[in-house]
Amino acid sequence: MKTLWNDPDGGFHPASAPDFLPRRELELLQLGRLRSVVRRAYERVPLFRQRMEGRGLSPEAIRGLPDLGRLPFTVKNDLRDTYPFGLFASPMSEVVRLHASSGTTGKPIVVAYTDADVEVWSSVMVRSFAACGLHKGDVIQNAYGYGLFTGGLGAHYGAEALGATVIPISGGNTERQLMVLADFGVTAICCTPSYFVHLVERAKEAKIGFGKLKVGVFGAEPWSESMREYIQAETGIRAHDIYGLSEIIGPGVGIECLERRGLHVFEDHFYPEIVDPQSGEVLPEGVEGELVLTTLSKEAMPMIRYRTRDITALDPERCPCGRTLRRIRRIGRRSDDMFIIRGVNVFPSQVETALLAVEGTLPHYQIVLTREKGLDEMEVQVEVTSEVFSDEIRGLQTLQEKLARAIEHVLGLRVQVTLVAPRTLARSEGKARRVLDQRKV
Amino acid sequence: MKIRQLSLFLENRPGQLRIPCKILGEAGIDVLTMSLADTQQFGILRLVVKDWEKAKAALEAQGVVVNVTEVLAVDVPDRPGGLAQVLEGFEKANLGVEYMYPFARGPYATLLFRVEDPDRAERILAEHGVPLVPAAELLARTAR
Numbered sequence: 001m002k003t004l005w006n007d008p009d010g011g012f013h014p015a016s017a018p019d020f021l022p023r024r025e026l027e028l029l030q031l032g033r034l035r036s037v038v039r040r041a042y043e044r045v046p047l048f049r050q051r052m053e054g055r056g057l058s059p060e061a062i063r064g065l066p067d068l069g070r071l072p073f074t075v076k077n078d079l080r081d082t083y084p085f086g087l088f089a090s091p092m093s094e095v096v097r098l099h100a101s102s103g104t105t106g107k108p109i110v111v112a113y114t115d116a117d118v119e120v121w122s123s124v125m126v127r128s129f130a131a132c133g134l135h136k137g138d139v140i141q142n143a144y145g146y147g148l149f150t151g152g153l154g155a156h157y158g159a160e161a162l163g164a165t166v167i168p169i170s171g172g173n174t175e176r177q178l179m180v181l182a183d184f185g186v187t188a189i190c191c192t193p194s195y196f197v198h199l200v201e202r203a204k205e206a207k208i209g210f211g212k213l214k215v216g217v218f219g220a221e222p223w224s225e226s227m228r229e230y231i232q233a234e235t236g237i238r239a240h241d242i243y244g245l246s247e248i249i250g251p252g253v254g255i256e257c258l259e260r261r262g263l264h265v266f267e268d269h270f271y272p273e274i275v276d277p278q279s280g281e282v283l284p285e286g287v288e289g290e291l292v293l294t295t296l297s298k299e300a301m302p303m304i305r306y307r308t309r310d311i312t313a314l315d316p317e318r319c320p321c322g323r324t325l326r327r328i329r330r331i332g333r334r335s336d337d338m339f340i341i342r343g344v345n346v347f348p349s350q351v352e353t354a355l356l357a358v359e360g361t362l363p364h365y366q367i368v369l370t371r372e373k374g375l376d377e378m379e380v381q382v383e384v385t386s387e388v389f390s391d392e393i394r395g396l397q398t399l400q401e402k403l404a405r406a407i408e409h410v411l412g413l414r415v416q417v418t419l420v421a422p423r424t425l426a427r428s429e430g431k432a433r434r435v436l437d438q439r440k441v
Numbered sequence: 442m443k444i445r446q447l448s449l450f451l452e453n454r455p456g457q458l459r460i461p462c463k464i465l466g467e468a469g470i471d472v473l474t475m476s477l478a479d480t481q482q483f484g485i486l487r488l489v490v491k492d493w494e495k496a497k498a499a500l501e502a503q504g505v506v507v508n509v510t511e512v513l514a515v516d517v518p519d520r521p522g523g524l525a526q527v528l529e530g531f532e533k534a535n536l537g538v539e540y541m542y543p544f545a546r547g548p549y550a551t552l553l554f555r556v557e558d559p560d561r562a563e564r565i566l567a568e569h570g571v572p573l574v575p576a577a578e579l580l581a582r583t584a585r
Binding site: 386389390391392393419421422423 | 478
């Protein structure tokens with residue numbers, strides 16, 4: 001430790017110590033943890049055991065870190081197929097918390113935490129906040145949604161463990177967010193970047209300042225360098241990207257330090273690999289591919305080689321901040337058709353389910369994503385068919401409303417539904433381009 | 442006595458109205474009257490044509506969504522209070538009007554009404570003093 005962690009001029013919380021481990025020590029720690037998590041998954045998760053046996057592997061096959069590449073992948077569908085508790089490695093009596101996130105169908109994906117898992121989660125969030133330059137004495141407005149979504153509680157416990165003051169305001173209610181920001185001496189805010197841009201716009205309109213705000217910890221959706229520049233120029237704060245996903249733990253898998261050139265992955269708990277999205281072959285450092293994560297210390301729900309579908313590259317270069325943790329490039333795109341809007345994972349198939357429920361057959365449709373005044377907007381354009389076309393304006397408006405409500409029911413999001421003339425949406429050969437992302441991430 | 446009307450879905454943006462008009466023109470269909478209802482996002486073009494079946498086939502062949510609905514033609518006395526008198530008949534018959542628009546041909550002041558229940562309307566409107574024009578006569582009036 002360089003200086004006291006609660007020294008406002010610098011230094012880190014004691015929990016940040018692993019950030020600076022010499023690589024050799026870190027790798028030994030990783031190997032030890034990897035061997036025990038693989039054994040745990042093998043002994044307690046039938047799906048994983050079957051897959052290991054299918055390849056003639058046993059936990060003893062893990063002799064060194066490169067052996068990880070021999071293990072089978074885990075994909076999002078595995079969580080869906082074993083819904084709700086099929087991948088748990090702890091009895092429910094040991095599970096202290098459940099979270100859930102949206103899946104490819106109406107059913108969510110359920111994730112579990114033991115006491116120790118919650119502790120690890122809290123520690124990686126402490127390390128994330130510390131890497132952003134936050135300390136005891138900071139006032140953190142947590143505008144991530146509280147509830148089944150991991151963002152709210154994840155950031156909350158981390159901020160408390162840091163020793164900061166947490167304002168658990170949750171998402172929404174822009175007026176109140178701005179009032180609290182200005183009046184409560186808030187020094188840092190956690191929310192989705194698009195929501196913060198929305199706050200910036202509204203504050204400008206209302207001519208409200210940002211008080212003492214100096215740091216933003218933004219995540220749960222991809223965002224661009226130009227968005228960062230805009231946020232920083234408008235507010236004078238420092239904007240950090242945080243990465244995480246429920247399947248692995250929630251927020252706190254990776255964080256941008258003060259350098260903000262890539263996100264340090266908390267490798268002592270989450271082992272990153274980059275693979276070719278098609279072949280699944282492990283790619284060398286520096287080469288772009290799909291991020292695959294293995295939880296090294298998770299008890300309740302170990303994830304072995306989880307395919308995140310996020311496209312990035314591993315940067316092996318040492319960071320000037322002194323952390324030995326490798327960095328991943330900021331995530332700009334995904335390898336599947338899932339997209340994230342206002343922090344919610346959306347698959348086009350979910351929209352299809354809703355359209356089908358209303359119309360009986362699947363109409364041609366297209367999803368258009370835009371960013372207006374900083375807020376992500378989702379529009380679903382639906383071609384009108386003679387089956388649903390009504391001679392009356394009222395009838396069409398009712399159809400529009402029914403479609404919007406059905407989509408809201410599936411996604412939990414209010415979206416704009418636009419009826420368009422038949423054959424106006426582009427038809428492509430083979431895989432239809434269902435999503436038109438104009439957000440410029 | 443009911444008249445077949447074609448309803449077309451249009452997006453509310455420039456150039457959309459011309460598409461069906463062009464298709465009908467190329468198919469040699471004579472449009473007798475039309476009305477356009479619109480919202481911010483979309484519109485409904487309602488047409489009465491000479492040969493509705495041929496018109497429908499031509500439009501659908503080009504991918505236009507077409508609905509066939511029945512409307513009633515009513516001759517309205519062409520003097521102050523004429524329409525009020527006709528509407529009084531609707532009211533007595535307890536019939537709601539969804540929309541109406543003029544039939545712009547011939548020497549008469551003719552309106553086309555879309556009502557809640559065209560079959561019932563047809564049966565009872567005459568009893569309430571509303572003069573309905575049969576389809577054949579309406580078409581005859583348009584003969585050149």
